[in-house]
Amino acid sequence: MLNTTSDKGGVALQKNLNLVQTRLHLASKIFRFFTNLRGRKGVDAEGFQILSAFILAGLAELQRQQTKQFSQDTFVASLTATALSEMTGIPRQTVRRKLERMEKLGLVARQEDSGYVMTTYHPDLDLIHVIQTSLEASSGLSAVALTA
Template sequence: MKLILEPQAHPSPGGETIAQRLRISTRMFSFFVMLRKKKGLDVAAFQIMSAFNLAGLAEQQRAYGGGTTFGDAPFSAVLSATALSDMTGIPRQTVRRRLQTLQELGYITLQADGSYRLNGHWSELDIVDEIGGLIAR
């Protein structure tokens, strides 16, 4: 028996038009191309940077509360290769290779205990900043 899937009409959850969705999708595609071409990052490396951002945001919320303005609080995150592998589902050896690349690019530093530290927020690698720019337009 062959299953035939046909496209279904569905309302847009945000109420945006096709043109708006196309604009957002085009910008997101361009963002990922930029990460690969200009920043030397692949999707796995981007997932790792996103995990660092999530950890940093969670730490900020614990320390300063959720109502604090994002730019007003110090930003850093420390994670191990094992924790990153667990968070992202990426095999640990792949995580280690991507961490090496991120370290060489200057985004993270290796700590004495073998963990990695992201000091500061890299807005050019933050998809939330990219989406925020689209919403503001």
């Protein structure tokens, strides 16, 4: 279940999430997110999983550095095809093909050590960002934090 908290009233947001209209709006946003990802970027479900692994790795690195506030300017994520395969369960050869495509799209860059790096945070590729902005828009609240 999705738990949400807000500086301006987690109870109001939780009630808002129970509204059919809010859930429909959120489901619609998520559906459009995946449709646009596949249509505009040519990224399928496995590609999204790989991009999500980069976002996860970048956020984990920021946390390791004890960075409190997320900033797009400090986002960097570096992973190998092997690490991505282990993280996602996608065969390594498939990961390599997807990474080559993502490199052509400018989403990641190949490193000399056979790894790949994502140096630009793409909010339009981050499902958490899409959900957060959707919840903020539908609830009228700001600073929504999502937790599992």
